[in-house]
């Protein structure tokens with residue numbers, strides 16, 4: 314059963330995510346090939362690279378939202394492609410994905426967090442309470458009754474972050490998750506990621522610069538692996 318997002322104490326034990334000989338080609342452009350990497354429990358991977366090099370595509374592959382053109386993405390030792398039905402749903406719930414342009418639905422901010430919690434079986438009152446705690450943790454509790462579609466870019470990003478972390482997923486996938494934040498708020502979100510790593514969770518973070526690396530490292534004492542994406546090479550047809 315779900316717990317409140319205490320961000321401390323309890324250990325998290327996420328499955329390992331592994332890319333084996335993965336290639337991705339989108340719209341006639343080969344973004345990468347022969348990619349092997351592993352994200353183990355407690356590990357932190359930072360993905361860097363120029364715009365259009367395939368960073369977001371990598372996160373979509375890791376999340377099982379996109380199938381590789383070659384190779385396999387394994388979660389807990391099994392290819393995403395082989396997970397179906399309930400197994401797939403339950404694996405997906407181990408992931409907290411903050412998309413580069415997070416989508417919120419036409420409802421209050423509180424409902425944007427509480428409704429997915431109810432889908433996971435939490436009673437209505439408890440879902441609201443847990444959602445409120447998560448909003449407070451990222452400094453947006455004052456927005457709880459606002460329509461989520463009216464938020465600023467930075468507010469939307471923090472609400473999406475709260476929504477992703479509230480069920481305490483073992484694996485975080487964060488796509489430029491502080492790019493709309495001022496320093497103080499970026500620190501707050503990065504501190505939560507550091508706590509997640511200290512608790513044994515894994516995190517894959519797409520970034521444009523290395524500024525966040527020092528900050529998360531200082532707070533978590535975890536050294537990142539770094540994956541640098543190169544310019545995509547158009548494939549010959």
Ligand SMILES: Nc1ncnc2c1ncn2[C@@H]1O[C@H](COP(=O)(O)OP(=O)(O)OP(=O)(O)O)[C@@H](O)[C@H]1O
Pocket residue numbers: 339340342344362363364365366367368369370371413545
């Ligand atoms: N569904 C798609 N169909 C065709 N091309 C796509 C598709 N999705 C992404 N692309 C292309 O693949 C390339 C990589 O996209 P991706 O979003 O992964 O880049 P990125 O590294 O995240 O860039 P940015 O830093 O700008 O967010 C881009 O050239 C993009 O236009």
Ligand SMILES: [Mg+2]
Pocket residue numbers: 368369370413488
């Ligand atoms: Mg991107």
